[in-house]
Amino acid sequence: MARRNQHSKEELRAMAIEALADLVEREGVDNFSVRQIAGKLGYTPGMLYHLFVNLDDLILHLNAQTLDALNARIDRAAGHGDPMAVLKAMAFEYLRLAREHTALWQLVFSHRMANQAPVPDWYVDRTRHMFEQVEVQLKDWVPAADQRQRQVMARTLWGSVHGICLLHVENKLNVAGDVAPEAMLESLLDHYLSSCAREGEK
Amino acid sequence: MARRNQHSKEELRAMAIEALADLVEREGVDNFSVRQIAGKLGYTPGMLYHLFVNLDDLILHLNAQTLDALNARIDRAAGHGDPMAVLKAMAFEYLRLAREHTALWQLVFSHRMANQAPVPDWYVDRTRHMFEQVEVQLKDWVPAADQRQRQVMARTLWGSVHGICLLHVENKLNVAGDVAPEAMLESLLDHYLSSCAREGEK
DNA sequence: CAACATTAATGAACGGCGTTCAATACCGTG
DNA sequence: CACGGTATTGAACGCCGTTCATTAATGTTG
Known part of the structure; x- marks a missing residue:
């Protein structure tokens, strides 16, 4: 039998998440399995079910970690400058x-809960954070807009940013001459935000 | 043994695609299998491999059909009106x-080829079509822009539209009060396009 | 009409999957 | 040192996509 109590349950959880992250980054979003994860840790598959309720749960934990990294970067970007520059x-x-x-990012957005199980709150919180940061910037950018309008703008803007990044990451841009995603983000933000500002002045 | 030659190979292909479509619409994007498809047709799984090279190939054929439906709608919308209205x-x-x-739409955009197999030309053509239609409208909307600029605009715009629809379809908009996707599309097109037009005038 | 060649379809097998759970081997405690 | 508790196992279940030799129905020929 494998060594016991070498690691606490929390340590093992972290190790399992890390093993999955490694596997995903190395082999791609859809090329991992409970058996491989357990193998990487030197355990049997069944053991993982004492750490997580199932594979979905483990994936959710890894995704939360990825979202934390994303949020950290976004918070750092929120530091200084005018709203346009910050956004x-x-x-x-x-x-x-x-x-x-790429693969970790894809996992966050391509993972669907089995049998439409509800996404836990601690996960939803992390996705909400991003939208909130965008709204904060919009408050400065279009002070005349009410909260409702800002909500629409934030979702529109960030849904769009997401769509552009997605097309890039999934290689759907090779159709008839590729365009750098940076140019697309610039185009989106320049035009969308400047028009929003103009309307706010009226 | 099952009845022979009741259907031509082409008929069987169409039936298999239809069976998959049915299954996907009824049970969701990730709830089908070769065995279920064959079962619906009254055949054994192995038989499907005389019609398609593998499951990926069958999915690709269904997706092409969905893209055809999408393109047909988009072409119809392209009929008349000023570019803003048409877009x-x-x-x-x-x-x-x-x-x-929803499920068919999700299948189109969530399906990834196994082992990064190349997407066949007849499939790529269908995805290109959409971008081209957008570019045609932009030609009227911003006549001053050169082809390169229009390419960037078309991809930016359609990537954004896609992102917004995706967030809606995947239920990622429930975060802190939902916003109707129609309002988001309106906001995007109004602001992005009007700003593009203004720049074109300079 | 019988014998044959062709081919549509089968069904069993392979190696893999996520998940469950009784049995087991180890550990800290008394 | 024995024992109770528990961390871990390993076998099993019912799925999965895919392959392929075998079979059975067909169309063709003599």
């Missing part, structure tokens, strides 16, 4: 993580 | 299909 910096950080850790 | 109509058609045939 651009945020969008570029979003793209950068998608680029540098 | 809005196109975006709304995009959203409408995502709404009415």
Whole structure:
């Protein structure tokens, strides 16, 4: 039998998450299995079910970690500068993580809960954070807009940023001459935000 | 043994695609299997490999069909009106299909080829079509822009439209009060396009 | 009409998957 | 040192996509 109590349950959880992250980054979003993860740790598959309720749960924990990294970058970008510059910096950080850790990023956005199980609160909180940071910047950018309008703008803007990064990461841009995603993000933010500002002045 | 030659190979292919479509719409994007498809047709799993090279190939054929439906709607929307109205109509058609045939739409955009196999030309053509239609409208909307600029705009715009529809379809908008995707598409097109036009005038 | 060649379809097998759970081997405690 | 508790196992279940030799129905020929 394998060594006992070499690691606490928490340590083992962290190790399992790390093993999955490694596997995903090395082999791609859809090329891992409970058996491989356990193998990497030197345990049997069944053991993982004492750490997580199932594979979905483990994936969710890894995704939370990835979202934390994403949020950290976004928060850093929120530091200083006018809203336009900050939002651009945020969008570029979003793209950068998608680029540098493509598979982890894909896992966050391509994972669907089995049998429509509800996403836990501690997970939803992390996705909400991003939208909130965008809204904060919009408060400065279009002070005349009410909260409702800002909500629409934040979701529109960030949904768009996400779409652009997604097309890039999934290689759907090779159709008829590729365009750098940076140019697309610039185009989006320049035009969308400047028009929003103009309307706010009226 | 099952009846022979009741159907031509082409008929069987169409039936298999239809069976998969049915299964996907009924049970969701990730709840089908070769065995279920064959079962629906009254055949054994192995038989499907005389019609398609593998499951990926079958999925690709269904996705091509879905893209054809999408393109048909987009072409219809391209009929008449000023570019802004036409592009809005196109975006709304995009959203409408995502709404009415969510699972089929998801299958198109969530399917990844195994072992990074190349996507066949006949498939790429269908995805290119959409971007081209957007570019045609932009030619009218911003006549001053050169082809390169229009390419960037078309991809930026359609990547954004896609991102917004995706967030809606995947239920990622429940975070802190939902916003109707129609409002987001309106916001995107109004602001992005109007700013593009203004720049074109300079 | 019988014998044959062709081919549509089968069904069993392979190696893999996520998940469950009784049995087991180890550990700290008394 | 024995014992109770528990961390870990390993076998099993019912799935999965895919392959392929075998079979059975067909169309063709003599």
